[in-house]
Amino acid sequence: MTSIWVGTRGTIRDAPGFNASRDAEAIRKAIRGIGTDEKTLIDILTGRSNAQRQLIAKEYRAAAGKDMKDALKGDLSGNLERIMVALVTPPAVFDAKQLKKSMKGTGTDEQALIEILASRTSKQMKEVAQAYYTVYKKSLGDDISSDTSGDFRQALLTLADGRRDENQRADEQVAKKDAQILYNAGEKKWGTDEGKFIEVLCFSSFPQLKLTFEEYRNISGKKLEDSIQSETSGSFEDLLLAIVKCANNTPAFFAERLHKSLKGAGTDEFTLNRILASRSEIDLLDIRAEYKKLYGVSLYSAIKSDTSGDYETTLLRICGGDD
Structure with missing residues (x-):
């Protein structure tokens, strides 16, 4: 259970x-x-x-x-x-099903994979992996392995293992050391040592990463996001940037994902449903606040102008107030 x-x-x-x-x-x-x-x-x-x-x-x-x-x-x-x-689906089972859906059939929905694996705690990921095996009789790691490749696969597998440190206290000396490791692995050398990026970004706790980002800026004179963008590419780059965003401000990461799902031609209901259902008892109030701060309109109004009928009513009830 x-x-x-x-x-x-x-x-x-x-x-x-x-x-x-x-x-x-x-x-x-x-x-x-x-x-x-x-x-x-x-x-x-x-x-x-x-x-x-x-x-x-x-x-x-x-x-x-x-x-x-x-x-x-x-x-x-x-x-x-x-x-x-x-x-009506338990959270870990819901995530497991969303991950399966993102890897099923031709082509992979990398953004859904990234969203779930970058944002969940180690405890949550262990439960998701257990639920995945219970529902599909296959390991989550095996499916990720057969559906992705290269550094992207390696980083996803590390996150899927649920090995991120959950300690909420950050150590300044460790942050200095990790920032230097990241600098040496990217900006300082010809070519990139992607393994070091995986090691630091997929294992350190979010509070520790925040401190590491500050130290990185002190050493390199630039934000880690800028270095990631110049040193990596494709889905691996997207995943590392998602981890940085989640470590800095998880609700803002989800606010941005929701905004993308609601803007432009057609609504991405799968992302909209997934975020509202999975964050409704965790941090949806904070996501709402970040949404308003980033986009100048309430999440409630954005949903209202982009959906209709009983579906709209349901989403607005989950969203809560119009602030």
């Missing part, structure tokens, strides 16, 4: 006065009749935490003899179905 990932800055929390069997019965009624009562489904599933939704699903199965997720899939369609299924 995987744990539920909860932070203190989520938009969704445990509902007070929660009653799993009552909610399960209400969902059964909403699905059972002629036509679906989407309003009830949205009210219940966006108004409960993931831990509570798992209890509802258990009660639903006991009463109806089938999985609530399957019932939702059979009764809903399109984006509404996808976001509802995301809400």
